[in-house]
Amino acid sequence: MIIISITKYVSWGLHLKPSKSRARIAVALCTTFPCLAFADSASLELPTSVIQGQEQTQEAGSYTQATASSVSKTETLIKDEAQSVNVVTQQTLDDFQVRSLDDAMKFVSGVSQANTLGNTKDAFIKRGFGTNDDGSTLRDGIRSVVGHNLNATTDHVEVLKGPASLLYGAMDPGGMINVISKQPQFTRQTTITGSAFSEGGGTTGVDTTGGVGDTGFAYRLIAERSHEDYWRNYGTDEHTLVAPSLSWTGERASVSLAYVNNDYSSPFDRGTVFVNGKPANISYKDRLDERWAKTVGISETATAKFEYQLSDSWKTRLVYGWNNDRYSLAIAQPAAAGSNLAAGTLRRQANGGHYDYETRYTALDFIGDQMLFGQRHELLVGVDNEAQDRYRGKTYRNTSTAAGNLDINNPVYGNLAEPSTVSATQSNAKNQLTSTSLYLKDNWHLNDQWILVFGGRQQHYDQYATQGFANTLLRDSNGDQFIPFAGVVYQPTEAWSLYANYSRSFVPNTDTDDQGNTFDPEEGVSREVGAKFAPSDALNVNLAVFDIVKKNVVTTTTLANGNTSSEAAGKVGSRGIELDVTGRLAPNWDVIGTYAYTHTEILDDPKNEGNRLNNAPMHTASLYVSHHLTVFPEASGQWHVGGGGRYVGKRAGDNENSFWMDSYTVADAFLRWDLPVSDYKTRLQLNVDNLFDKHYYPSNTGSGQLQVNEGEPRTARLTASVTF
Template identity: 65%
Template sequence: MPATLFPRAPYLLCPALLLAALPAGSALAASAAENLQLPSVEVVAPRSTDEGYKASNASTASKSDTPLKEEAQSVQVVTPQTIEDYQVKSLDDAMKFVSGVSQSNTLGGTKDAFIKRGFGTNSDGSILRDGIRSNLSRNFGATSERVEVLKGPAALLYGAMDPGGLINVISKLPQYQQRTVIGGSTYSEGGGSLSLDTTGPLGDTGLAYRLIAERQNEDYWRNYGSDEQVLVAPSLTWTGERASLTLAYEYNDYSAPFDRGTVFIGGHPASVDYDKRLDERWAETRGIAESARAVFEYQLDDDWKTRLTYGWNNDRYGLSIAQPVSLNAATGNFRRVGNGAHYDDETRYGSLDLIGQQMLFGQRHELLLGVDHELNDQYRGKTYRNTTGMRSDIDIYDPVYGELDEPSVISATQSNRRNELTSTSMYFKDNWHLDDRWILVLGGRYQHYDQYIAQGLGSSRETLYDRNDQTLIPFTGLVYKASEALSLYGNYSRSFVPNTSVTDSGQTFDPEEGRSYEVGAKYDLRPGLSLNLALFDIVKENVVVGSGDNTEAAGKVGSRGVEVDLSGRIAERWELIATYAYTHTEILDDPANEDNRLAQAPRHTGSLYLTHQLAAPSELGTWRIGGGARHVGERTADNADSFRLSGYTVADTFVRWEYPLLGRKTSLQLNVDNLFDKHYYPSTTGSELNVSVGEPRTARLSASVEF
């Protein structure tokens, strides 16, 4: 299949644009201001409220830096220290530190895909970059600083998405203290990476810059293929007396294997080589992912500020797939056909927010009022479906490659598929402090949206769906601060997702709608150690079931459970992350699958990670060691429960050494993932012919020097 990707329009390559406000009043900022001798400009740097593995604040639930104990929702944070210790390289790596999140269908390992509280797909719009919905295939990398996970419906501030929650990847920002880090790594399977992260002030202009660059070329752990990328991400921040402006841009040229995994026979993995692919060398994805963000903030007075945000992200890529067709279990002959397509997925987003607080009748109101406009456009251009005569068999027990033709036959009926959702919304949220202990949270969102779906080349092109509608989404919550250490909360909220299903005769369906109840507690067992408990009940209706003209929006599904997250310092030099989630999912209304569990939603998940900083003499440097394991329970592969994926437990470990070599902070770190070389199967497409295989034991040796 041709690998040429469409060029981007020139107007999207201009400095577009991350603008993120910097909070006021840090000691680091004051020192920077003095050193730079800026008499008329107060230079400030972002405050970090993370203490090792524990976070105190997050911005995702309120679009402001709000204490987690004052939020009437469950928010978990993967901190920079966690990311550094365990050398997190993907969102899959990050989610093992968060309760109730597991892998969904990753489309051959090419997309981020997660089940959250029982719900989720690889295209559900639940992954954000700095608060902006992302259409990128992969969303974590060298520019990522922390990850915030908001559990439960998030439609109040972010619009249409499934009720399980969202994942918000927070980017690194320019700093007003000069710092340059050069790093590199080598990977046990072959290859490695080189990286640069430099930041600092630009003279006495009030500007700060950051440039992050990375070159990666790592061999794939199975018998052929490689993961490659070139990343360049410049950003610029200006801070004045009342205003701040940040612009950022990220460019990522990447390629990766498209690996459909292995096959199951009779509900169990076939006895084939774990590390051998069953596709072809040309089965891969190649693309260019770009994102840009601009945020302008202006402090109106001591209590109020306004924020103007523009965001854009775009992923243009091609897929070549050796698509499984059938398997002869007796002989091991595995029939495949060449498929593929070109994609151009894009998000454009703009918002205007007014954020502040107001005293009314002696009670404090922390207010957010905003409007936003979003275009979410998913486009599949030329689509390749090779003919029946171009199929080829491969022996799963003794594979011979090179006999299957690459995808080359264009399908007129399946090409040029566009799914476009445009929406304009107004929203508000009020954290109403009734007194020193009680906080009433009220919110609402009015969203008007237009949805358009079309598919087909030339004269066969037809509009499948063209509809506009509006919805009102309420939110209410209550927080009780029982003490400085303990807060209790509860909430009721709703969600909606426009349905994209269309029958053969052209019938369309109302959006999926969900409702959620949640209660929980947030407790500091000791300074630096926090425990979070959440109990939830979610029901989603208008779920489309069936196929063709037998399709109907009769489905109702439910999810309820409990989540526990414990993170922080348990003793001097000791830090802990422990999670557990019990999630009971059920199909409540579906003639064929009623009472079954939802596909790929495990009932039990958990993890335990422990880190220790050794009390070594200073002349030997600083030593950190750590390790732990994560567990994912048994899952049904599809809603019909035709076969299941067994539960698994995988262990990881690391050791890190830091030393001021020649006056420069130098570090050397070894990470070993899947320490006991466990064979496991994290997800599937719902077919026994497409089951993902988990990475075996691998090691990564990393080094860095700071200037």
Template identity: 65%
Template sequence: MKSYRPSLSSQCAALLTLCLLPASQLLAQELELPSQEVVAKPNVEENGYQAKRASTASKSSVALKDEAQSVQVVTPQTIEDFQVRSLDDAMKFVSGVIQSNTLGGTKDAFIKRGFGTNSDGSVLRDGIRSNLSKNFTATSERVEVLKGPAALLYGAMDPGGLINVISKLPQYQQRTTVSGSAFSEGGGSLSLDTTGPIGDSGFAYRLITERQNEDYWRNYGSHEQVLIAPSLTWAGERTSLTLSYEYNDYSAPFDRGTVFIDGHPADIDYEKRLDERWAETRGIAESARAVLEYQLSDDWKSRFTYGWNNDIYGLSIAQPVSMNAATGAFRRVGNGAHYDDETRYSGLDFIGQQMIFGQRHDLLLGIEHELNDQYRGKTYRNPNGMRHDIDTHNPVYGNLPEPSVVSPTQSNRRNELTSTSVYFKDNWHLDDSWILVLGGRYQHYDQYIAQGLGASRTTLFDKNDQTLIPFTGLVYKASDALSLYGNYSRSFVPNTSVTDAGQTFDPEEGRSYEVGAKYDLRPGLSLNLALFDIVKENVVVGSGDDMEAAGKVGSRGVEVDLAGRIADDWELIATYAYTHTELLDDPSNKGNRLAQAPRHTGSLYLTHELPVDDQLGTWRVGGGTRYIGERTGDNADSFRLDSYTLADAFVRWEYPLLGHKTSLQLNLDNIFDKHYYPSTTGSQLNVSVGEPRTARLSASVEF
């Protein structure tokens, strides 16, 4: 199968449209009022590893202690120290979030409080649902993780939570940073990040570019990427406007990992792949966003948001079929497909404060329209006669034909969900100590699913419906340092899952209870404790023709997150989660745990700034460990993935070399070279393998 790649010229149209948009049309109503907050500044307060505010839970900057939900933030300092380069890296610092089926390493996929897949819509970019395969890039400033119910503000969403990647914005202070890295496995990256004002026009720009070419750690393959991301901001007395665009041309190995035999890893060289050199993904991912804010009064502002993201890519897969444990023969067949996944979003919010009978109401009113379109074009399924066995102990490559035979029944699958919603949220300050949170969302949706070529074309699903999603919460601020909270919500997710045979499923419905505490143990050090209980019905598990609705499932547990400064020059991140999952109503697997959801996870990271003479520069060292408990490989509990513990470390040196801030940093991951298996597709023939010990040397100069 030939890789599909659209032309570069056709992809630049969105950027040109945004950048050439006449600003005068948007600024005509500018008035003389006291200056407002500049949109280019981050809507958070951060001190090292501690964050005090976030925007995901209320679509505006709110103190974390005022929210009746658990929100964790992976701060810019954390990202810099540990050289976070993916959402998998970022989730090391958040309790209760682990890797799920990544589709051969090509997708962001996470289990949150026991629930999650690679297509559940729980990853957002700047508050907009993303259809992109990978969502953390050089443009990412921080990551906010909203635990528990999120359907109130984000619609069709699991009650386990969401991950919101927040982008870097233009700044009004001139700064240019050139960075590069070298990877221990071979290759590296080079990037540029420049921002600043455009004269006295009121505009500020930012341009982020990156070129990456890194060898894959297994015996063949490479990760390649060309990233170009311009953005523009204008901020006036009453009006502000931000335009941004990101273009990412990428390729990566499609690696199904290894095989388990009788519940244990087969005796196969850890670093040798069992597929072919042509097994990879290639594509172009794009996103664009426009945000226009207008200050209606001292207490109210309006915000219009338009967002679009699109991922056009092709997959070629050496699909595992069977394994002969006696002979070591591993049978494979060539499969593949072309994909075109798109999200279009537009929303209008009104955010403000209102005093009613002497009590303050922090209000959010909004209306939004969203299209989520997942399209699989030509789908290749090579027949049995084109299968090939490979010896797992002495693999010989090149004998399996690339996917080339088009399947008429499985091609051209369109899975389209269109929804229009209205919602409101009221943080009602009853007095100085109590906040009552009330909210609701009415969502009308149309769902259309069809697949097949020509006479094989079949409409599998075509319906419209509506739902009402309530939310209620309560916050008690016992002191400046301590707040207690609780919430109740329901969730609703139209199922977009379709088996290869064309079977569809009814919507998922669920409810969630949560109570917790947020406590500042000392200035700069925050503790978050959450206890939750979730029940969902009609949950789809598995993949391909093995999908099934598991009936009624439950998840309950406790999460602890501790982050911030524990002493002068010492910072800490510590997490722990206990998650008990269970299939509550299933004819075959009742009583079993949900697949890939460990009961115990935890992490501990410490960072120290060394007390050395200023003439020697600034030295910062850190490291830590994370633990993932044993997991069931599938809902039938037919095999399990062992627990594992990994250790990471870094050292960074900063010095004003020739008057420019210069840094040199070494990061070591998986220091003890542990072999581990982070996730699976639900089959013993598809178990992913974790990276061995790797090193990354990074350098940057700021002008």
């Protein structure tokens, strides 16, 4: 059966251009027969062909990757998709010792930091849009409510630009970020890692994987313990992560199970204040809150996936995903009433709460690769169900008094008591959003040069929300939404791929106005054209031009008493250009270069029409280069050096554009030595971030000049690892 299937794919591939055939055959074989590498001894020669085919699409240790799963829910050549996709590879993450998703996004055009809620959540502006709770961060294709999603289990990160609602439902039109996890491998390998942080403390971890005899089972266990001093004048970042996973591969079926448990504690840091539109002239490292201002919690994720090869052309996949984040936070909330920043006085109010956020997701997909009337169709037909539950239990709102005043020029801590007054109206807040959808996507290869991409999603959703100990009903509504997608790809040569698309997006609004009325869902319309150029297998150049309009936008403002007020901002727009260059320029030289021009504008709003959107820079750019040194004798090991910087243009501090955060440029560098130690892969690496110790302000809460995030100053990390 294996020989017949391979022969069919090879015969089918002969209808394509030679190099296209090799790459597509490899993708088809790996997707259809993941068990080849682990079959009985009679088939041990087969995996060699599959591995060689994969090398056509991705070079080991590269900054670029030719396939991604985020666009079609299965590994597909990026050049065949009518959308813009970026991949931050494992090599990029390793070289620059990326420790957060925010840090990873400096390698992707058009993505910058949004309100991180005191550095406790992943939060991104993508093509001008995004918040910390917009649902655009996924883990292995499943929407995540976890605060920080990049950790020791991360293999690589995929970024899909523009609307992703076709396959992922309610989603902001700027794009989505999909964190892909490491999988069990049948080759036995263990890596032990330890690092020391310049601010104090460090991290230790182990990653072990391997097969279980001839059973078809493979395991992986990743564990990490980190305890590092916070870079400001007090606080610690710490976590304990344990992540076991197990897979089984048979002749036609495969099963995988994965679980991650992360016990964490981190400072809740609102940053600094601006005075008359400029950063206050105070110590960059002195916090303006209290030692008890932190977040403590446990996050968990679990996924189960079953795949079965129905025939040579079709397979089915059943996926279940669950993630949960239970945490408590305490805030020394800056308050406008009672503050006199010109005199150096900041009024603060003790707030806090207990949170329980959860997502449950189930999807059944049928994936086909059909030849109909001499034309190839890459088909995806599926149905999914998703439930998002957000619960805030006891919510603390202490009274704002002069006892909370802080002299920002000479802060004295301990005068503001921890939050203890329970708010009867703000507590016991339940927000539930459930949806069920049917979706279809077809990559229709008209011939060797033209691909028509189209699809649609029919989604039904229900919203239910109550708040307060009296269970006051805020919303009980439902709706139906159809989301179309249409695109075309033209490939005049092997190296070039030109595309255009039209798509829509929607997001049910979870906010209500002051009278408790639910806002209409946000709806977005996007148009995009672009070009993808691959002069070699190791280098990719992507260019995209886009225009997005979104209506029914709601803005939320934090009031002086710590409560929030929401109002509709009407219609907003974003248009721009993005350029990404990733891969190998020459032997021993790798590069990542990005540029984005993003013009955002509030198009229809009585107060802010014509203004720029909060936190959205007009210009961003980055350039990173790494080099394999050849000046040392081979016997001394391999040496790698790299570095570069990112530029972020000035950003509006709020939608009123009442103040602006200045542009900034931050540089990073690394030096790695791969030691020649017997049969062990031993590595010693030094990374320095913010090389020139730049003071910069990457984002704010949008609530005025009292809460502006500060960027990390110069820090260093020394990492040692051994793999055997």
